[in-house]
Amino acid sequence: MYYLCFLFISLSSILYLYRYIKDSTFKKIRFFILYLIFTVLVELVVSFALNKGVDNTNYIYNIYSLIEFNLLFMFYYEVSNDKITKRTIIGSITLFNVTCFTWYLFHNFSFSHFNSFVIVLGAFLMAIILFLSLREILLSDKIVNYKTDIIFWITTGLLLYYLGSIPLMGIYSFMEKGVAFFQIHNIQFVVTILLHSCVIIGLLWSWKKVE
Amino acid sequence: MELEESRIIIVVITTILTILGVVFLVVLFTVFQNRKNKLLLERAENKKRYEREIAETQIEIREETLRNISWELHDNIGQLLTLARIQLQHASPESMGEISEIIAKSLTEVRALSKIINPDFINNVKLKKALELEIARFNRLNYIEASLEVIGRELEINQKHGIIIFRILQEFFSNTIKHSKATKLEVFLNYKDDSVEIKAQDNGVGFDVVRIGLKGIGLQNIKARAKLINAEAKFKSEPQKGTSLIINYYI
Numbered sequence: 001m002y003y004l005c006f007l008f009i010s011l012s013s014i015l016y017l018y019r020y021i022k023d024s025t026f027k028k029i030r031f032f033i034l035y036l037i038f039t040v041l042v043e044l045v046v047s048f049a050l051n052k053g054v055d056n057t058n059y060i061y062n063i064y065s066l067i068e069f070n071l072l073f074m075f076y077y078e079v080s081n082d083k084i085t086k087r088t089i090i091g092s093i094t095l096f097n098v099t100c101f102t103w104y105l106f107h108n109f110s111f112s113h114f115n116s117f118v119i120v121l122g123a124f125l126m127a128i129i130l131f132l133s134l135r136e137i138l139l140s141d142k143i144v145n146y147k148t149d150i151i152f153w154i155t156t157g158l159l160l161y162y163l164g165s166i167p168l169m170g171i172y173s174f175m176e177k178g179v180a181f182f183q184i185h186n187i188q189f190v191v192t193i194l195l196h197s198c199v200i201i202g203l204l205w206s207w208k209k210v211e
Numbered sequence: 212m213e214l215e216e217s218r219i220i221i222v223v224i225t226t227i228l229t230i231l232g233v234v235f236l237v238v239l240f241t242v243f244q245n246r247k248n249k250l251l252l253e254r255a256e257n258k259k260r261y262e263r264e265i266a267e268t269q270i271e272i273r274e275e276t277l278r279n280i281s282w283e284l285h286d287n288i289g290q291l292l293t294l295a296r297i298q299l300q301h302a303s304p305e306s307m308g309e310i311s312e313i314i315a316k317s318l319t320e321v322r323a324l325s326k327i328i329n330p331d332f333i334n335n336v337k338l339k340k341a342l343e344l345e346i347a348r349f350n351r352l353n354y355i356e357a358s359l360e361v362i363g364r365e366l367e368i369n370q371k372h373g374i375i376i377f378r379i380l381q382e383f384f385s386n387t388i389k390h391s392k393a394t395k396l397e398v399f400l401n402y403k404d405d406s407v408e409i410k411a412q413d414n415g416v417g418f419d420v421v422r423i424g425l426k427g428i429g430l431q432n433i434k435a436r437a438k439l440i441n442a443e444a445k446f447k448s449e450p451q452k453g454t455s456l457i458i459n460y461y462i
Contacts, residue, residue, distance in 0.1 A: 143243065144250060
């Protein structure tokens with residue numbers, strides 16, 4: 001399951017990077033492409049570390065979560081034309097970073113523990129931004145060609161991913177590592193595959209439109 | 212036993228997540244598709260309304276043109292030919308030159324009229340040219356002392372939009388001549404970078420816009436028509452200070 005998931009992430013990264021090089025209009029979504037590439041790199045580093053016998057890769061995932069949400073916030077800030085959405089994004093960036101900083105500083109939280117709080121907070125803020133982004137598409141002229149709108153597909157994928165992730169992260173916090181833990185992990189892989197399927201569908205649809 | 216319970220919980224979570232995901236997608240696509248259909252319907256309706264308005268405007272311009280021709284035939288050419296006939300009845304070799312001049316003038320007027328009657332001319336004439344002709348007609352028939360000032364480099368205006376702007380101005384001119392008791396009518400055609408400002412003003416009796424209201428003078432109609440072509444129409448009038456109409460058309 002992990003390899004299938006990694007295949008989807010790599011495929012979407014390669015396709016988006018290719019389009020970014022070929023099509024100048026893709027500069028608008030550079031932060032999303034950066035997020036995809038960063039995700040692939042993190043997965044590669046984690047695989048390498050596990051192969052080298054490193055047991056705890058939580059450090060990497062904790063740092064990844066911080067950067068991941070900031071990249072996505074910035075991506076939506078660049079593509080949004082709506083004042084409310086932009087203000088919400090600025091508020092979310094501030095709230096997310098200040099809360100994370102405070103959390104790590106005052107809770108004496110070690111990076112070696114998987115920090116599901118950061119992910120739940122980020123996912124929650126992202127869900128709000130994603131709903132606002134969908135509302136923006138719904139109220140604009142983009143609605144006429146929404147199926148060929150790449151932002152619509154990315155937003156749908158991310159919304160499925162984060163809405164699916166919030167309950168899973170909650171469960172992780174109360175669960176010991178065991179067979180059941182890894183089975184829950186498989187659900188996380190499924191939502192990741194769903195996210196990247198949407199992302200790839202969006203790219204292919206918009207590709208068709210350009211041609 | 213514990214493992215079995217965990218598995219049940221996982222199956223329940225997965226099922227709930229899957230159902231929620233599917234419901235979310237169905238709702239999302241339904242909402243988006245409905246909104247899309249609604250917008251497309253609105254657009255089709257607006258297009259129909261626009262086409263209908265253009266057709267109505269063209270008919271109104273034709274009717275106005277026919278009315279003007281009727282007046283011109285009666286008041287101008289009719290008068291000239293009557294004068295020529297009277298002079299012919301008392302003709303002398305000395306008056307032949309004058310009679311010939313009157314007939315030549317009548318002929319020029321008839322030619323000018325025949326040009327205006329041509330439907331191709333009505334449909335294809337540019338806004339600037341149409342205004343020039345209208346102003347020239349007012350001066351020729353001594354209806355009012357009219358002038359047209361063109362500022363800036365002429366921009367291409369959508370033909371159908373030009374028809375609507377011309378009709379709005381024609382209605383204003385008609386009101387000025389019929390009701391304002393004005394002696395002067397000034398029209399300014401100001402071409403800007405991405406817009407055109409058309410200002411028409413008279414020195415007539417004016418009226419209290421608030422008291423008389425806007426419906427009577429057809430301003431609602433003017434505003435609705437202007438909106439249809441992405442233009443703004445502003446109407447100003449004060450008793451004894453004349454009336455002005457400013458149209459801002461954005462290209």
